[in-house]
Amino acid sequence: RDYKVTGVQTCALPICAGFSVVSAPLTGSDPAVIGQLHKLKAQLEAPRFVVGVGAGGLYARLAACAVLGLSGAVSFGGRLWYPGIDADHPIQPFDLLPGLSCPLQCHFAADDADTPQTWVDELEKRLRAAGRPHQVFRYGHLAGADRDTAWGRARNFLLHLSADAR
Numbered sequence: 213r214d215y216k217v218t219g220v221q222t223c224a225l226p227i228c229a230g231f232s233v234v235s236a237p238l239t240g241s242d243p244a245v246i247g248q249l250h251k252l253k254a255q256l257e258a259p260r261f262v263v264g265v266g267a268g269g270l271y272a273r274l275a276a277c278a279v280l281g282l283s284g285a286v287s288f289g290g291r292l293w294y295p296g297i298d299a300d301h302p303i304q305p306f307d308l309l310p311g312l313s314c315p316l317q318c319h320f321a322a323d324d325a326d327t328p329q330t331w332v333d334e335l336e337k338r339l340r341a342a343g344r345p346h347q348v349f350r351y352g353h354l355a356g357a358d359r360d361t362a363w364g365r366a367r368n369f370l371l372h373l374s375a376d377a378r
Contacts, residue, residue, distance in 0.1 A: 238268070238271050240300075241299060241300035241301070241302075242274060242300060242301050242302065242303070243302065245271050245274065246274055246275070246278045246279065249262065249271070249274075249275045249278075249279050250279055253279055253281060253282065258281075258283065259283035259284070259373060259374050260281060260282050260283050261282065261283055261284050261285065261286070261370055261373070262275040262276065262279075262282060262285045262286075263285070263286040263287075263288075263366065263370075264285075264286070264287055264288065264290065265288040265289065265290075266288070266289055266290060267290055267291075268288075268290065269287040269288045269289040269290025269318075269319075270287070270290030270291045270292075270305060271290070272285045272286060272287040272290070273285065273287045273290065273305060273308075273316065273318070274305065274308065276312055276313065276314050276316045277308035277309060277310075277311040277312050277313070278308060278311060279313075280313055282313065282314040283314055283315075283373050283374070284314050284315045284316070284317070284369065284370060284373040285314060285315075285316050285317070286316075286317045286318075286319075286366045286369060286370065287316065287317070287318045287319065288318075288319045288354060288362065288366075289319070289320060289321065289324050289326065289327055289354065290326070290327070291305065291326050291327070292305055292306065292327055292331040292332070292334070292335055293305065293306065293331055306334065306335070306338055309335075309338050309339060309342055309344065310342055312339070312342065312344040312346075314345075315345040315346065315347075315369075315373055316339070316344065316345070316346045316347075317346070317347045317348075317349075317365070317366060317369045318332075318335065318346070318347070318348045318349070319349050319350075319351065319354065319362045319365070319366070320332045320348070320349070320350050320351070321350075321351050321352065321353045321354040321358070322350060322351065322352055322353070323352065323353045324353075324354075329350070332348065332350060335348065336348050347365075347369065349362065349365060
C-alpha cells in the first residue's frame, strides 16, 4: 500500500520511505517556534505530522498542543519542564497538554539528564488525566537496538495514523 505522509521533521533522520518530509531548523522562543510550525503546516498536504528529536522533541509536543490540524506528533526526548518562566518560555510544557489536539507518541531515554524519569511519570499522569490519545515509551538509552525499536514504533505509529486519515 502506498502512503503519502507529509510532516515537519526537526532532525536529519529519515522516518521511512513514502514520507514527504520538510526538514526545518526551528529557532527562537517557544512562541516563535509555534509560529514557524504554523507556517510550515500550510506547506504540507494532509495528513500532517511533526517529528522531533532532542529540542525538536519538545517542539513536536508544543506543536501537538498548539498547532491545530496536525494528524499526529512524535517526540524523541526534549525538555519537559523549564527551570523558570520568561519571555522565551512563557508557559511550562506540561501546562500546554490540555490543548493536545492530535495523537502523540513520546520516546525517552533513562540516561537523558534533560528528562528525568519523574518528569516522564508526570507527563504520563497528565496525559491520562486529560484523556488524550498518547503512547509513551522508555528505553535505557536511545542508541543501538533501542534507537531502532523507537524509530520502528514511530514509523508504525505514523503509518497507522496515515491510514486512519484516509
